[in-house]
Amino acid sequence: xxxxxxxxxxxxxxxxxxxxxxxxxxxxxxxxxxxxxxxxxxxxxxxxxxxxxxxxxxxxxxxxxxxxxxxxxxxxxxxxxxxxxxxxxxxxxxxxxxxxxxxxxxxxxxxxxxxxxxxxxxxxxxxxxxxxxxxxxxxxxxxxxxxxxxxxxxxxxxxxxxxxxxxxxxxxxxxxxxxxxxxxxxxxxxxxxxxxxxxxxxxxxxxxxxxxxxxxxxxxxxxxxxxxxxxxxxxxxxxxxxxxxxxxxxxxxxxxxxxxxxxxxxxxxxxxxxxxxxxxxxxxxxxxxxxxxxxxxxxxxxxxxxxxxxxxxxxxxxxxxxxxxxxxxxxxxxxxxxxxxxxxxxxxxxxxxxxxxxxxxxxxxxxxxxxx
Amino acid sequence: xxxxxxxxxxxxxxxxxxxxxxxxxxxxxxxxxxxxxxxxxxxxxxxxxxxxxxxxxxxxxxxxxxxxxxxxxxxxxxxxxxxxxxxxxxxxxxxxxxxxxxxxxxxxxxxxxxxxxxxxxxxxxxxxxxxxxxxxxxxxxxxxxxxxxxxxxxxxxxxxxxxxxxxxxxxxxxxxxxxxxxxxxxxxxxxxxxxxxxxxxxxxxxxxxxxxxxxxxxxxxxxxxxxxxxxxxxxxxxxxxxxxxxxxxxxxxxxxxxxxxxxxxxxxxxxxxxxxxxxxxxxxxxxxxxxxxxxxxxxxxxxxxxxxxxxxxxxxxxxxxxxxxxxxxxxxxxxxxxxxxxxxxxxxxxxxxxxxxxxxxxxxxxxxxxxx
Numbered sequence: 001x002x003x004x005x006x007x008x009x010x011x012x013x014x015x016x017x018x019x020x021x022x023x024x025x026x027x028x029x030x031x032x033x034x035x036x037x038x039x040x041x042x043x044x045x046x047x048x049x050x051x052x053x054x055x056x057x058x059x060x061x062x063x064x065x066x067x068x069x070x071x072x073x074x075x076x077x078x079x080x081x082x083x084x085x086x087x088x089x090x091x092x093x094x095x096x097x098x099x100x101x102x103x104x105x106x107x108x109x110x111x112x113x114x115x116x117x118x119x120x121x122x123x124x125x126x127x128x129x130x131x132x133x134x135x136x137x138x139x140x141x142x143x144x145x146x147x148x149x150x151x152x153x154x155x156x157x158x159x160x161x162x163x164x165x166x167x168x169x170x171x172x173x174x175x176x177x178x179x180x181x182x183x184x185x186x187x188x189x190x191x192x193x194x195x196x197x198x199x200x201x202x203x204x205x206x207x208x209x210x211x212x213x214x215x216x217x218x219x220x221x222x223x224x225x226x227x228x229x230x231x232x233x234x235x236x237x238x239x240x241x242x243x244x245x246x247x248x249x250x251x252x253x254x255x256x257x258x259x260x261x262x263x264x265x266x267x268x269x270x271x272x273x274x275x276x277x278x279x280x281x282x283x284x285x286x287x288x289x290x291x292x293x294x295x296x297x298x299x300x301x302x303x304x305x306x307x308x309x310x311x312x313x314x315x316x317x318x319x320x321x322x323x324x325x326x327x328x329x330x331x332x333x334x335x336x337x338x339x340x341x342x343x344x345x346x347x348x349x350x351x352x353x354x355x356x357x358x359x360x361x362x363x364x365x366x367x368x369x370x371x372x
Numbered sequence: 373x374x375x376x377x378x379x380x381x382x383x384x385x386x387x388x389x390x391x392x393x394x395x396x397x398x399x400x401x402x403x404x405x406x407x408x409x410x411x412x413x414x415x416x417x418x419x420x421x422x423x424x425x426x427x428x429x430x431x432x433x434x435x436x437x438x439x440x441x442x443x444x445x446x447x448x449x450x451x452x453x454x455x456x457x458x459x460x461x462x463x464x465x466x467x468x469x470x471x472x473x474x475x476x477x478x479x480x481x482x483x484x485x486x487x488x489x490x491x492x493x494x495x496x497x498x499x500x501x502x503x504x505x506x507x508x509x510x511x512x513x514x515x516x517x518x519x520x521x522x523x524x525x526x527x528x529x530x531x532x533x534x535x536x537x538x539x540x541x542x543x544x545x546x547x548x549x550x551x552x553x554x555x556x557x558x559x560x561x562x563x564x565x566x567x568x569x570x571x572x573x574x575x576x577x578x579x580x581x582x583x584x585x586x587x588x589x590x591x592x593x594x595x596x597x598x599x600x601x602x603x604x605x606x607x608x609x610x611x612x613x614x615x616x617x618x619x620x621x622x623x624x625x626x627x628x629x630x631x632x633x634x635x636x637x638x639x640x641x642x643x644x645x646x647x648x649x650x651x652x653x654x655x656x657x658x659x660x661x662x663x664x665x666x667x668x669x670x671x672x673x674x675x676x677x678x679x680x681x682x683x684x685x686x687x688x689x690x691x692x693x694x695x696x697x698x699x700x701x702x703x704x705x706x707x708x709x710x711x712x713x714x715x716x717x718x719x720x721x722x723x724x725x726x727x728x729x730x731x732x733x734x735x736x737x738x739x740x741x742x743x744x
Contacts, residue, residue, distance in 0.1 A: 054426060057459060057461040057462065060461050060462055060465055061461050064464075064465045064466065064468075068468050071469075072468055072469070087429060089429040089432055089433050090429060090432055092436075093432055093436045093465070093466065094436065094465065094466030094469060094470065096436075096440050096444055097443075097444070097466060097469040097470050097472070097473055097475070098466065098469050100469070100472065100473060101469055101472060103469070
């Protein structure tokens, strides 16, 4: 059997205020195209279908339309779970009807142990869970960490394994050994979940993970993140996005990249060079770092004439936190030396001789005034 | 064919802060029982399934469970529309899957013209709509009032009538001739929709309406409100709640009452009598009007010892708005007369002679003080 593994669609997410729905729909069409072209037997979506527990009506309409297309129009079986960004209750509404048409959407830990069988493979759909749900399920308050929880869950799933079938786990958590860099996943959530040791997952032929947006966050042949289908933060600017095509017999995993509609770029340079640059596509998203020292009036609006979709703007030589130690030593410095130190610490460069002269003259004038 | 007509479930509504979910679930079980006992061929729910466009997770879970029970477990075809309290988009999510199992949930005007056929009857499911949606549907900006809109809609539906079938309209609007008293429907909504003349609806064998919570709001053999299945405001305290059982051939309409789990009562009486009353069920809801004149310290908490679920408390002799006219005439009244008038106007009773004496003495003391 062959299936497509994707995750972290975050339908309805915005990027620093920019609506991504149209881009998300375009990327969905690419995923649908890959599923058709590769003639997969199922599509796996490993959690975070929505970006928020109460998505906007526009987001609800779009995800509903996408699932109608995949499942009812294209007739793909779809295997999906809720992630930490989804409301299990809201996302799970209607799931009893969906399953009758082959859209298996599980949002409840209690329903994770009864696999969905498609072809030669049993799929176990494990939604994002809290430790308390695991304690409740097993009636065991001694379960206190995620690895104990996962060990118990996997053992219970193994009891339902049909020999001779392949076994795939679809899950949404932070796997140990993975590198976490993206800021579009909430660090608290990652920390709160702790890290699942991949050795615990060995009974499965494949583990289709969601949660981290970078497929390179983990390197394990049989335990993979698909990552998000598009970039959702500046920290993901250099990541390649795509989906996995998994074959179960023999096992192969093939990466199929997805093309961004509007890419995210990090640009570093002087204002004059950036506004003269006609290489970068106007409608992409930009994180811009200005190397200029001077104040540039109305700089954001001026940059927007060339880069309408700036998601963040910073300066290499931004005013920095000053060193507030050594107060005693400072009292012995002259006012001009103090000013020169302050300027150097906050701006990262020294005052020029001319600037020093201005400062010195101004201080003298003030002192003269005091003596009048 | 025989169907059950209900509406205005408002799942998730609270009554002045009291959660009604458990009562709503119990009333749902009564409706399900009636549907089974009367062996209906379908259940019609004419809008306002939820109380809010973004219902709570508990409300979502409960309505989902109720529809699973009716449709997937009991195998009743269900015909439902969105009302003005529902979000058409949120409620309509998943409807493409629901329809395959016989849960026909229409939330879009554009889908109202293609009837659902069950047995000898064609059901036209017309959700709550705004005039603009009608203009868009017909491409006619000249449609400016609800009766023009309904006339166009009914004419378009008639084009889809199959001769020899019965034709039922399921809709959610304010029908002309109906009496509007309940305060749990929003008056602005009723006003905004204007009133539909029932004559416009003559082509239908039956019109199953939702919107008004009182089935007695309209008296028309073939156009009926079912009302809400339970009381949702004090203004509904004296209404009988229930469902219609409609037979199409020959046409009959039978009212089947629903028993409230916790009734709403309006009580009027003196504090001493109300707290001595052991006739009224402790766990019902109460609107209480106190006939006492005296101030009773901590009265609400004292009453709550006997009636824990008080939804409103007022006084027959409450402080009323005073008459601010006749300012010129007032200037010529003595202070004591002014006070006596004020007391009479706000409290509804006259000052006693003793009270008048106190007032007069106090005013004299003040005047004496001024002259010192």
